[in-house]
Amino acid sequence: MDDQELINIFRENRLKVTTQRLAICKFIVSRADHPSADQIYHALKTDYPTISLGTIYKTLGLLEELGLIQKLRFNESSIRYDPDMELHINMVCSKCGKIYDYKADNVKKMWDSIILDLGFKPKRQRIDIYYECDDCKEIES
Ligand SMILES: [Zn+2]
Numbered sequence: 001m002d003d004q005e006l007i008n009i010f011r012e013n014r015l016k017v018t019t020q021r022l023a024i025c026k027f028i029v030s031r032a033d034h035p036s037a038d039q040i041y042h043a044l045k046t047d048y049p050t051i052s053l054g055t056i057y058k059t060l061g062l063l064e065e066l067g068l069i070q071k072l073r074f075n076e077s078s079i080r081y082d083p084d085m086e087l088h089i090n091m092v093c094s095k096c097g098k099i100y101d102y103k104a105d106n107v108k109k110m111w112d113s114i115i116l117d118l119g120f121k122p123k124r125q126r127i128d129i130y131y132e133c134d135d136c137k138e139i140e141s
Pocket residue numbers: 034082084088089090100101
């Protein structure tokens with residue numbers, strides 16, 4: 001998604017386009033590692049010294065309402081943001097919390113058969129698989 005597309009979406013929804021909002025949007029849509037608001041804040045604060053965590057939360061909330069990102073809540077202290085709205089599995093390391101997306105034809109096939117069985121199309125879905133990533137496995141051994 002380029003700047004103009006984002007600006008258009010904001011304008012269509014009568015939302016103000018600010019440089020900070022745009023920077024947050026561009027950051028989150030370019031990431032596949034499901035960052036937290038804190039991580040986004042730390043990544044952007046060098047270039048945008050006046051940015052606040054509040055602005056980040058507010059902007060992420062708007063993007064979620066617009067259907068551009070998903071909010072993945074893991075527990076009270078861990079909320080991550082995912083810009084991929086298509087069907088996929090979130091592969092979550094249960095130790096360090098690292099997340100990557102798993103997408104494959106077999107997931108789509110499995111999902112199609114579940115929907116056929118349910119008899120309705122779900123509004124949205126979230127599939128998480130927990131595992132231990134290579135980095136965390138190494139620390140143990
Ligand atoms: Zn994901």
